[in-house]
Each structure stands twice: as C-alpha cells, then as structure tokens.
Amino acid sequence: RYYNTALKDCPEVLDELDGFTYFDDYISLYPRTFPAITHLVTGIETDFSRSRLEYFDYAYKTAPMLHSLKNAGYDINIYTDTYYGYEDASSMSSYVTNISHKAEYKIVDRDNLSLDMLRLSLYRALPSVLRSAVGDIRTTTFDKYVEYSTEKEVFSTDMKDIYELMTASDFTFRETDKGYSFIHISGCHLPNIYDENFNPVSEDDKWNSVFAIKQSFKIINEYISEMKKMGVYENATIIITGDHASIGSDSKDPYYAHMTALLAKPSGVYEGSFESSAQISTENIHATIMDAAGLTL
DSSP: OHHHHHHHHOGGGGTTOTTEEEESSEEESOSSHHHHHHHHHHOOOOOSSSOHHHHHHHHHHHOHHHHHHHHTTOEEEEEOOBTTTBSOGGGGTTTOSSOOSOOEEEESOHHHHHHHHHHHHHHHHSOGGGGGGGOOOOGGGGGGGEEEEOSSOOOOOOHHHHHHHHHHSOOOOOSOSOEEEEEOOOOSOSSOSBOTTSSBOOGGGTTOHHHHHHHHHHHHHHHHHHHHHHTOSTTOOEEEEOSOSOGGGGGSOTTOOEEOOEEEEOTTOOSOEEEEOOOEEHHHHHHHHHHHTTOOO
C-alpha cells in the first residue's frame, strides 16, 4: 500500500533506486514488529510456544545465516532496538561487531510512569467499546520514562534520530568486500510523529501516509547517495523491505497473506528499474544474502 502510494503521489522518492527490482508478491511471516524483525535478522521462526526472552535467546544464539557469514570472515553490524528486536545483546556478541556492554537503565519519571501503568491496566480491563476513553497507549508510551547509560549510544530506530546522526557524520566504509549490515528504521507507521523534514507534525497530518513514505526514503536515499559517491554502490547487494504488513491482518484468517513491499538490488547491477511477480517470502531474503556471499545455509 505504501509503495503504491509512493508511485502515485511522490514517485521522486524512488529516483535513487538504480538497479532495483520491485517484487509485488512478497509476504512477511508475521504481522507485527515482534517477532518479524528478529526473524528477518536471524532466520529463526517462532511458534509462540516460547516466551519473548526465550525466543530472543534461542534465535540469536542459533542464527545459522549470521554464524555462516561470520565464519566466512564477514564483518556483521546489527542496528535495531531493544524490546522489539532483541533483549540482551550479549546473545549475539560472538558474531556481531557493533556490540557494547549491557546498558544500565534508570526510571526518570516514576509518577507519570505509574499513571500510564494505571491507564494500561484500565485499558486491559475495560470492554472494547470503552477502551477509547483511556486514550492512546502503547509500548512506546513508556520509552520516555527510561534512560539508558552506556559507553556507546544505544541505537534508536526513531527516524529523526537516525537522519540527524547520518547528516552529522561522515560516511565511512571498511576496505573489505565482506561486510553485512542490517539497519532497522521505524518506517511507515501511522500516526506520524514528524513531517517530511522531521519537524513536529500537525494534527491534520498525523495520518498522512505520504509524509511517512518521504521520511523513510529521505534516510534510504541519503545512505544510497553516499554509497554512490564513495564508489561502493555497484558492488553492493541491497534489500529494502518492511518487516511486517498491516497490523490488523493478524485478526484475520491465519493463512492471510501479509503482503509487504520488497525492493532488491544485486551486486553488479546499478542501472534500470525492474518488476517481478515471483512468489517469494522472507526465506528468499536469507537465501539471497547467502548467495551474494557465495555461501549456502
């Protein structure tokens, strides 16, 4: 849906995507960020028989694709956030380069945290028809009450944070053809927090999907533009996708297809734009990465 909106209302955001193929029949396995991100990173599915923490521990310690890349000499960097993507980074410290020690945290606003926990309890207890009275409350509601302390800055998937970090830093790369990075940005979630220039959004534009698309591709295109300037774009394999489809789809038939956009550029291709109706899923992403590295699972 977002990709089709981009084609119709803001096709210029796709101008930097030279050599990419758009796959119009791609499905993701899960309809929400958890466990979709962890599945994308590790290739390990969950049947929800494990708890969240048990799944994280098993998935990151198993992760056959990442272990194969590491054993083949690849430098691996994973950029995602806690809770949705992982819990304890030490479970992947043996093969991921950008791991710091476990961060300490403290509660910075106990009073308002208590109030929002009360609101959450009310939301869970009330009948569905009355829940709107509690107001908007979600996991991210509680993020502002926690402050992390670590030697390295904890990665944030917030679009504005990422864009400001990118534009304030020089683009660098390691002199090796064996590098793999997974970068997670919050992407096309509504309601919007920012407009296309990462300024606070007006009430009228909270549900403007074009703003969400432009934010995402402002970051993607900045990254791709720098890759081109540094001469590393042509030989890179790049995959752009959503980790999940509409979050409403998990209330439908369990065999409902979670349709998600997927754009991929193989190494050696840097011109043209293509389309494919091949029926593919997340498993094809993992196979493509391994094939690009000359490896097999």
